[in-house]
Amino acid sequence: MTPVPEHTVLTLVVFWPLAAALVLPALPRRAAVAAWAAASAADLAAVLALWTAYDGPGLAYQDRVRWIPSVGAGYHVGADGLSLPLLALTALLFLCCALYSLRTRTRPRAFAALFLALETVCLGVFAAQDLLLFFVFFDLSIVGMYFVIAGWGHGDNARSALKFFLYTFTGSLALLLGFIALYLDAGTFDMAEITRRPVASGGGLALLAIGIGLAVKTPVVPFHTWLPPAHTDAPAPGSAILAGVLLKMGTYGIVRVAMPMLPDAWRRYAWVAVALGLLGVLYGALVALAQRNVKRLIAYTSVNHMGYIVLAAGAAGLAGDAAARRLAVSGAVTQMVAHGLVTGALFLLAGVLHDRAGSYDLARYGGVARAAPRFAGLLAVAAFASLGLPGLSGFIAEFQIFTGAIGGGAPVAGALAVLGVLVTAGLFLGVLHRVLLGAPGELTPRVTDVRRAELAAVAPLLLASAAIGVAPRFLLDLVEPASATLIALVAR
Amino acid sequence: MTELLPELLLLAGAVAALGTGLAVPRGRQWTGAAVAVAFLLAALGAAGWAAGRPDATAFDAFTVDTATHVTRLVVLGATVPVVALAAAAFHGHPRETEFTVLALLSSLGTILLGASSDLLVLTAAFLLASIPAYALAGFAKDAAGTEAALKYYLTGALFGIVTLAGTTVLYGLGGSTSYAALHRALPAAPPGAVAAGAVAVAAGLLFKAGAAPGHFWVPDVAEGASPVAAAYVTTIPKAGALVALFRLTTEVVPDVPQWPPFLAAVAAATMTLGNLAAFRQANARRLLGYSTVGQAGFLLLPVVVAASVPAARAALLFYLAAYAVTNLAAFAVVVATGRDALADYAGLFRASPALALCLAVALLGLVGTPPTGVFVGKFLAFAAAMRGGYGWLAALAVVNTVASVFYYLRWLAPTLAGRFGPSRGRSLPGATACAAAVAAVALGVLGGIVR
Known part of the structure; x- marks a missing residue:
């Protein structure tokens, strides 16, 4: 190990991609994306090293710098069992997107620089231990993704990008008002301090503002309408990051901010989260069933999958068996990772289809398995992972969520949510049937098999999903103590 | 006098730039801008030096405190890039240096506006900040600029008169124009009249800040005047006007x-x-x-x-x-x-x-x-x-x-x-x-x- 003081190591991990982005203009155009991949790979290695060296529970790798001392806000980062899995997910997804983009021709240097900056922003959200810092990164993720969609998207991308910006920016400002309300109560923006002395009673308005902010980002039905157009018109790596990382910021905010800092209000209004989560699960699954555009379909399954997380977070706030509620939170965190991996892979595979044939229309494909066997294999694994097949990550997550919800305070909602799995199973089998099997479709002749770089981008995501599915202990050992801490905090 | 060093340097800069402009041929008028920037930087240095010193008051009407320090730094610091932009935009223009001089004088008025703690000084500062700015708006002498300047001037004249009327009312009620004396005397006066007077005083400041109801000139000047003049009048007067409103709020009518x-x-x-x-x-x-x-x-x-x-x-x-x-x-x-x-x-x-x-x-x-x-x-x-x-x-x-x-x-x-x-x-x-x-x-x- 290099002689880096322990407290700066997380700061280095967070800002390393940004530093790499700043040297990109000095590199030749062709080397830009390769440099992005190298920088992201190094960052992933560093995050994994942090994961291995972490001996929780509690915050590790903390770093503090004064920023706006007059309001008790500062630069404060740290990592624990809730944030480390998401940091690793972020680093892995960005690496895979870099590999996927190796052949990018349109302004590759700006593209790589933008993604590297976005990587710093995303890592920053999950590492921030100060509400204002959290907000800064949260808000910048919107700006970065706006430029990705507006600059490199296709179709009606200018409009989708604007819609994305307006909706999610509204949410983030609601979040800011909620944070200010927390600050006015606690006199500081430091997350650890606010968590130590949470808002004792009331806090309903603060939770409303924070809840709206996080709900838009997650997205929770009925705040989800920005998501399908943004996904459809974004470039494939943009969709993968948007679904895989940016959506997680909403649910991460729930477990990091809303639940531990407003425990009283959360317990009081947990049924709202349960209801909205269930609504998202069922609505997302049913609307996805009706989609012909593969990207819109994946987008709506995201609404469905994020619904499970919100449902679990709500169930964890209701009265009930503590062990079951801990299980619900572990399931929620596992689902964040699982959804990030699998949906990232699905969007990259959808990008392969669009790259070859220029269309997302499912009806125009068919019999692709014969023409592109490796693509078919990857799509099949990703689809099964997404529908929750045992042996893959989605099953581990959803099993915990259902058990936690049914055994905890929300048995009816938990039981109804199982229907969502049924619908998505049918839905994904339908997609596999339509795209991979049957007679060749109109665009099938143009579909060639995945290239090596694309394989290298998608395979690690599915391998990680399988690793969690088969041997989940390495993840759960990290998450479960953090879930137990969180449940203890909510119960105050 | 050391309390007013940055303002004196700014005034000297305006005079020196004017003199330089008169002395050098048209092709080298940029030296006027260079002189102005040199004085602006000196004034910035003086303002920075003053910021480290205890609060003071000059002539019972000019408060030197944190708000004044920041007003000085913002106004002086923002005038430098405007002068630079003007030097590029009006290079070779027959009245090149005049733009710089007008900008410096208006900046001086803006600083006085933010620092004054006396209603009469406030009105004088309002005029010093405004009149050069009207000229800046119409500097290009084209149709759009003239219309903008006229609109700016007419709005400014109207709101300036209202401010003067408000000053009269408050003087009549409080027997003084000094903020400190007004603060002591006004609680005994009829509250409705005090509120009316204060609102009238605020009118001119809202006009300078480009706030409703005195905002009608802003879009026309921004579009019609030259871009540099637009940059100036939408940026710098706001600083003085809002700090003046802040003083009015905290020092004259905190109890209304x-x-x-x-x-x-x-x-x-x-x-x-x-x-x-x-x-x-x-x-x-x-x-x-x-x-x-x-x-x-x-x-x-x-x-x-x-x-x-x-x-x-x-x-x-x-x-x-x-x-x-x-x-x-x-x-x-x-x-x-x-x-x-x-x-x-x-x-x-x-x-x-x-x-x-x-x-x-x-x-x-x-x-x-x-x-x-x-x-x-x-x-x-x-x-x-x-x-x-x-x-x-x-x-x-x-x-x-x-x-x-x-x-x-x-x-x-x-x-x-x-x-x-x-x-x-x-x-x-x-x-x-x-x-x-x-x-x-x-x-x-x-x-x-x-x-």
Whole structure:
């Protein structure tokens, strides 16, 4: 190990991609994306090293710098069992997107620089231990993704990008008002301090503002309408990051901010989260069933999958068996990772289809398995992972969520949510049937098999999903103590 | 006299620049600007030196405290890039140096406006800040500029008279024009008359700040005057006027219960009118004009709660500094590209990445995106308003901020695609834009350390 003081190591991990982005203009155009991949790979290695060296529970790798001392806000980062899995997910997804983009021709240097900056922003959200810092990164993720969609998207991308910006920016400002309300109560923006002395009673308005902010980002039905157009018109790596990382910021905010800092209000209004989560699960699954555009379909399954997380977070706030509620939170965190991996892979595979044939229309494909066997294999694994097949990550997550919800305070909602799995199973089998099997479709002749770089981008995501599915202990050992801490905090 | 050293240096700079302009031939008129910048930098140094000294009062009418220090630094610091932009834009113009001199004199008036603690000095400062600015607006002597200057002048004359009337009323009620004496005497006077007098005094200040109801001139001047003059009058007078309003709120009428609701109504109307009117603009400068009206509404937030929330002062002063550099960056990009129609900005990112990046920083900065300075300013302003019991106003400001995203992005979005037409390629305005954009980000990142 290099002689880096322990407290700066997380700061280095967070800002390393940004530093790499700043040297990109000095590199030749062709080397830009390769440099992005190298920088992201190094960052992933560093995050994994942090994961291995972490001996929780509690915050590790903390770093503090004064920023706006007059309001008790500062630069404060740290990592624990809730944030480390998401940091690793972020680093892995960005690496895979870099590999996927190796052949990018349109302004590759700006593209790589933008993604590297976005990587710093995303890592920053999950590492921030100060509400204002959290907000800064949260808000910048919107700006970065706006430029990705507006600059490199296709179709009606200018409009989708604007819609994305307006909706999610509204949410983030609601979040800011909620944070200010927390600050006015606690006199500081430091997350650890606010968590130590949470808002004792009331806090309903603060939770409303924070809840709206996080709900838009997650997205929770009925705040989800920005998501399908943004996904459809974004470039494939943009969709993968948007679904895989940016959506997680909403649910991460729930477990990091809303639940531990407003425990009283959360317990009081947990049924709202349960209801909205269930609504998202069922609505997302049913609307996805009706989609012909593969990207819109994946987008709506995201609404469905994020619904499970919100449902679990709500169930964890209701009265009930503590062990079951801990299980619900572990399931929620596992689902964040699982959804990030699998949906990232699905969007990259959808990008392969669009790259070859220029269309997302499912009806125009068919019999692709014969023409592109490796693509078919990857799509099949990703689809099964997404529908929750045992042996893959989605099953581990959803099993915990259902058990936690049914055994905890929300048995009816938990039981109804199982229907969502049924619908998505049918839905994904339908997609596999339509795209991979049957007679060749109109665009099938143009579909060639995945290239090596694309394989290298998608395979690690599915391998990680399988690793969690088969041997989940390495993840759960990290998450479960953090879930137990969180449940203890909510119960105050 | 040392209390007034920065102001004296500024005055000397105006005189020296005028003398230089008279002495050198037309081809070397830039030396006038150079002299002005040298004096501005000296005044900045003096202001920085003064900031480390204890608070003082000169002639019982000129307060030297933190608010004055920041007003000085913001006004002087923002005048430097304006002089640089003017030197590039009016190079070879027959009245090149006059622009610089007028700008310096108006800046002097603006500083006096922010520092005065006497109503008569306030009115004198108002005139000194305004009259050179009217001339700046009509500097190009073209139809649009003349119309803008006339509108600016007529609005200014009307609101100036109202301020004078308010001064008379308050003098009649309190027997003095000094803020301290008024503060002592006014509680005994009829509260309705006090409120009316204070509102009348505020009229001229709201006009200078470009806030409702004195905002009608802003879009016309922003579009009709030369871009550099537009940059000046939408940026610098705001600093003096808002600090003067702050003083009025905290030093004259802190106990008048109707005052904060009145200011809150003004702030709400200003931000809403400015933002809604900016929506459909196709001209970059007119859009920026309405945007500065909207920003004036946000800047009023800390003033509303100034009497009850101590943190409001820091919020206002920081926001003012951040707003000044960010707004100047946006105008500097307009000067550098020489384009007014939003559609003409298509392809800027490819043609001139640095300039496009400056524009992105400036516009997203005006939105209040972190980590720019305006974000910190807005955030402090929201926090102050919520602490002062004006949560509804903060919520309205949030709604307005979201609305503002829409029109700022209407300008930014075209830069990402399409082809940029042949450009004149001016280096000094481009460098100014970059410097201002860097300052806009630096203020945000180093926010707490600066203060």
